[in-house]
Amino acid sequence: MNIDFAPVLDRLPYLISGAWLSLQIAFLAFAMGMLIGLFGASVRSYGPRWAQAMVGGYVVFFTNTPQLIQIFFLFFALPDAGILLSPLQAVLIGMTLNAGAYLTEIQRAGFESVRKPELEAAETLGFSRFQTIRLVILPHIVRVLFPPLSNQYILMTLGTSMAAVFGVEELTGRTYNINSETFRSIEVFSVAAVLYIAITLIATLSLAFVGKRFFRAKMRWF
Amino acid sequence: MWSQIAEELPRFFGYHNLIFFAKALGSTFALSVIGCVVGFSAGFVLATLRMSKRASLMPLRLMTTVFVELFRRIPFLVTLMLVFFIFQGLQADLSMFSVALVSVCLIATAFIAEIVRSGLESVHQNQWDAAATLNFSYWQTLQMVIIPQAWKIILPPAFGFFVLFIKDTALASQIGVIELAFAGKAMSNKGFSATLVYGTVLILYFMLSYPLSRFGKYLETKLAPTRNR
Numbered sequence: 316m317n318i319d320f321a322p323v324l325d326r327l328p329y330l331i332s333g334a335w336l337s338l339q340i341a342f343l344a345f346a347m348g349m350l351i352g353l354f355g356a357s358v359r360s361y362g363p364r365w366a367q368a369m370v371g372g373y374v375v376f377f378t379n380t381p382q383l384i385q386i387f388f389l390f391f392a393l394p395d396a397g398i399l400l401s402p403l404q405a406v407l408i409g410m411t412l413n414a415g416a417y418l419t420e421i422q423r424a425g426f427e428s429v430r431k432p433e434l435e436a437a438e439t440l441g442f443s444r445f446q447t448i449r450l451v452i453l454p455h456i457v458r459v460l461f462p463p464l465s466n467q468y469i470l471m472t473l474g475t476s477m478a479a480v481f482g483v484e485e486l487t488g489r490t491y492n493i494n495s496e497t498f499r500s501i502e503v504f505s506v507a508a509v510l511y512i513a514i515t516l517i518a519t520l521s522l523a524f525v526g527k528r529f530f531r532a533k534m535r536w537f
Numbered sequence: 538m539w540s541q542i543a544e545e546l547p548r549f550f551g552y553h554n555l556i557f558f559a560k561a562l563g564s565t566f567a568l569s570v571i572g573c574v575v576g577f578s579a580g581f582v583l584a585t586l587r588m589s590k591r592a593s594l595m596p597l598r599l600m601t602t603v604f605v606e607l608f609r610r611i612p613f614l615v616t617l618m619l620v621f622f623i624f625q626g627l628q629a630d631l632s633m634f635s636v637a638l639v640s641v642c643l644i645a646t647a648f649i650a651e652i653v654r655s656g657l658e659s660v661h662q663n664q665w666d667a668a669a670t671l672n673f674s675y676w677q678t679l680q681m682v683i684i685p686q687a688w689k690i691i692l693p694p695a696f697g698f699f700v701l702f703i704k705d706t707a708l709a710s711q712i713g714v715i716e717l718a719f720a721g722k723a724m725s726n727k728g729f730s731a732t733l734v735y736g737t738v739l740i741l742y743f744m745l746s747y748p749l750s751r752f753g754k755y756l757e758t759k760l761a762p763t764r765n766r
Contacts, residue, residue, distance in 0.1 A: 379746040380739045381704035384718060388739065391731035395538045469610075476612035480711060487614055500622035508611045508619060515610040 322497040323506050333489035334510050340403075340485060341472040344410035348471075351411065352418025359423045370419065377416035383477055385409045390481060402481035410474065417467055425460040454530075461532040465522035469515050476511075486510060542733050549729055549737075561720035562741055564634065568641055568716060569703040569745075576645020576702075577695065583646065584653035589675055601650070608647035613705050616640045621712050637709035644705070648698055656691035657683055689760040696753030703746045717741055 355370045362370070377385070386409035389400060400408065429452055437447040479487035490507040494500050519536075526532035583601045586594065608616065620640040624631050660683050668678040710719035721738035725731050 375747070376743065379700070379704075379750055380742045381707035381718070383704075383707040383710075384721065384735060384738050384742060387718075387721065388731075388735040391725060392735050395541075395730060395732045473610070473612040476614045477708070479614065480708075487612065490615070490618075501619070501626055504615055504619045504622060508607075508615050511612055511615060512607060512610040 318502060319499060320502050320506070323493060323499050323502045326493050326497075327506070330486065330489055330493070330506065330510060333484060333486040334514055336483075337472065337475045337478075337485040337487075338514065340407065340410065340475045340478060340483075341468070344407060344414050344475075345468050345471055347411040348414025348418045351415030352422045355415060355419030356422035356426055359419065360426045374416045374419050377413050378420070382409060382413045382474060383480065385413060386477065386481065402478070402483050406475075406478040406481055406483055410471065410477075413474075414467070414471055418464075421463045421467060422460065424463075425456045428459045429455055457530050458532050461522075461526040461530050462534050465519070465526065465534075468522070469518055472515055472518060473511065538730070538732065542730050545729055545733060549724075549733060554724070557723075558717075558720055558737070558741070561715055561717045562745070564714065564716040565703070565706055565742075566745065568634075568637060568706045568709060568714075569699070571638060572641035572645045572702060572706070573699050575642040576649045579642070579646040580649025580651075581653050583650040584657060585679055587650070587654055588657055588679075591675070605647045605650045608643055609651060613640070613644055614708050614711060616644060617708060617712055633709075633712050633714045636712060637706070637714045641702075641706060641709070645698075645702060648702075649695060652694050652698060653687075653691055656687040656694075659690045660686045692760060693753060693757040696749065696756060700746050700750045700753060703749070704742065707742070 355374070358366045358370045386405055389409050390402065390405040393400060433451055433455065434447065437451045442450065475485055476487040478485050479491055482488065484492070486507055490503050493503045497503065523534045523536050526534045583605065587598055587601050587605070589598065611619075617637065617640045620643070621636050624636055624639075657679075664682050664686070665678060668682045673681065706716060707718040709716055710722065713719070715723075717738050721734050724734045
């Protein structure tokens, strides 16, 4: 087994721009998932019974089936119904729906962590409704939610590698390309692994910094 | 679309296809169960090693830390490919299933080690000090003081991870392991409607993971810690 990193390192810029696309996919899916999650969590906590049941069904279905098969379904089965998606669209929609389900659960737990005495104390102090939300509820929720949300974001960054299966040229997809060009398999996949480690490490550290510095969240560096 | 599916149904659920799906389901099940069991045992050992403070274990502790931190940050697909090509480079003649099994165990070990560690760390330092005062050794402290208190904190997230994990095994189809996701692709290549095939695969995965996630939720409410620290 001879190891030669040179042909892979020559193509490093190509890989790094793939990593940039991975980050964009993760960020977009996370942002849209947050919106779904916010809506879902509000419905789960305050909505009418039937809407709660619908959101519950959505969450249970999407958290108990693999993201890969969900995207397969979007990509291969929706054309039967006349909806054609490009690989990138299918991956983005699949990841968003999947993230939405997880983020609904996470945000609901955050909503429920606000206890009644806190609200009563705010009322006693004569806070208006807006003041209560801004000064009591939001700081509390953000502090509780920040660690699990950043954890979910890291997991989603890793999840973007699935896009390679559908031919999207993000980090793993480009790793496949270089692999079939140079046949330096071990080398190219270890370089990809190192890039993933770097991306997620930077994300963890900066999220931990923001969380500790601005939201007094209980987070650890590693 | 619906008429086409209705037409395909009897052929799709024919005897041989059912056997094929059952085998694929068994393969997914085996991958998940072996991964969970190996991951849980190895993860537990790694976490306890990482918690020990003995100086002679320092290099080992450093290695486990590096292992855990690295493998939690590599996507499963990349780990799978890396393990696959390394075995190929070593000219080890392994079946695809064993390659998938090795990578599944690596990932599970790293993630569970982290879950166990945070569980062990949730036990208050006073408990360690009290055990040290009573002249307990490290293993005695773990076994008689720390683990009985920590397992309630460890189990719910561990089950949460198992559920995530069953779903991750779907990626093993990428190196040609014949499990549920692969069965779906094969059936779809045979010409069955994708809606029918992937719908069935989704339902099968759901059947596998739903009971486990319900059990995890049940444990979570049952074991909920009674006091706040």
